[in-house]
Amino acid sequence: MIAATQAPERYLEAFDEFNERSATQLGWLKALRQEGFARFAETGFPTTHDEDWRFTNVAAIAQTAFQAPLAVEVSAGDLEVFRTSGFECRLVFVNGRFARELSSVPANQGITVGSLAEELRNNAGAIQAHLGQYLNFQRDAFAALNSAFVDDGAYVHVPRGTVAEQPIYLLFVSVPGEAPTMEHPRNLIVVEENSQATIVEDYVSLENGGASATFSNTATELVAGENAVVSHYMIVRQADDCFNVSTLRIQQARSSNVATHSLLLSGALVRNNVHPVLAGEGAECLINGLFMANGRQHMDNYMLVEHASPHCNSRQFYNGVLNGQGHGVFHGRIIVHKDAQKTDAKQTNRNLLLSDEAQIDTKPQLEIYADDVKCTHGATIGQVEENALFYLRSRGLDEASAKHLLLLAFANECLDRMNSDQVRQHLERLVTEWLPETAKYAGEKPAPVERTWEEVG
């Protein structure tokens, strides 16, 4: 494919420029960037021949000449529309760069919340211990590209035995310019032994006169120490000319408990990779997602859950609502390593198709090398249920309200799994604001037949 072979050359120029601009004395960081770029140059962007990218064509990203964004002015008022000012601890990143004047970080018990770039200048040792230690860019070109351009992003460090009371809100604002721009935010979140934290990543875009495409290629390494409890949220609600590819790599120590919730609401192409490794015994992981595609949006959820130790427990629940010509993908892969006995892994993907042209590809993939495990997976695809619609209408709700309520019910299955009240309320609001759009466009006469398959293995 032409796109795949030409793209790296275009990025070589950007990479040289980047190295000149953000020259670093840190040898290990230079090496990380070099290795990342070398890997990306070798593979180029994936094509649909690649099994992990079978349902998602990234040609639109590969063919666009993205440039490093120019500096832009964003005011606090510009951010009002995202309704995140209720979060006392909020970091704002504009085109991938930390914007101190827009951020607020209350001082709290030894917890570090700040910019990765600043931390690299002041406290490189702490970063070096983790950065790039978990994210595997050999198997993913986007992760390699992100590593090549590692510079700024969020750094969160919660020392052992500490509870971060406030959710830590990371707001990433893409501002389109005259020409297509790209950003590669890199986040490092370290929650040490017996600590607790709630982190929200929220990707938004501003209309700023410029109408060019933006490309957010983000990677987050989340390290949960022994017995740590972490709630992580990922929100993508960007404009229809924004591409968003993200990778969340979670490293879980013994008895840690991580819940990661994603809410994909809009964007031209959204790919959300979630890759937890349950490395310590008794670790637990919940991956809970809701994706709602409209128009011609494409939303791809790629899960790779690795059970590497015994007695670990993982749950994946994904609900998709596909409308218009929206295309959703759920790819759930579970690998149970040889010694990971007594693994309990469950995966469920439920989808609602609201129009004839909407599409969903759902693919479970289990690889089990241990012999005493419990793994189940199932997927359903259906329309708004005629019976339920009639039931609600027979109680006095008009058709649009009844559909709205049923979609809310479907979304609530995911929202109900979240437990941080402030964040959950925020997400509930985002979902309900989004819903009337869907209910309005939902096909007038959904076919009464529901196609269902359920597999247990």
Added chain:
Amino acid sequence: MSLLEIKNLHASVNGVEILKGIDLTVNAGEVHSIMGPNGSGKSTLAGVLARKESYEITQGQIIFNGKDLLEMKPEEAACEGLFLAFQYPVEIPGISNAYFLRTALNAIRKFRGQEELDAMDFLPLLREKMRLLEMDDKFLNRPVNEGFSGGEKKRNEIVQMAVLEPKLCVLDETDSGLDIDALKVVAGGVNSMRSKDRSFVVVTHYQRLLDYIVPDYVHVLVSGRIVKSGGPELALELEEKGYSWTEPETAGARQ
């Protein structure tokens, strides 16, 4: 004026005629029971009244509260005061019973030109009705019908009916599958709602329910037609003789 007037109603499902000319008049305050064997069209009649769209009306007329019911959408019929207690209440995961019912009540209140109720005003009302049906408060926040037992679902239907205060209550085999204690509770709920302004159409397969909800009229529906009408004593006769005695009559009518 009668509350409900059904004239020569013919209805088909997927091209098969199920109702073959029903005439029925229900006045305000009356309780009518429709009895009949399986497949006689009882549930179809209930569904037609609630405006289920998969039924095709090929002939006839239904006047409800002075208006043409067949012109109404399901939600319009509900707002005009018609309520169907479902034979198989639908489970709606993800929406709490209380939220659902408040949304429904407010839709109807809006139609009647009344102010909408907020949760503070609504919950005491709902609790009161739930006590009437001996339902625990935990059902307030449970998703609509999800994980409810058969009896709990039926009681939940009557709770909804009590909250929405319809003019015409259509009960579709509300007694099926209920044990005697649950049956008494459900009947008690229904009886507490009887008034001179409210009418009931009670569709049932078994006479047993009618020991507790005593009807003014009993109609026997066989093969899409009402073959016999009478007082409550007709139900007892059916209980004794079964439905078989009604069949030659319809067989004759068909020829």
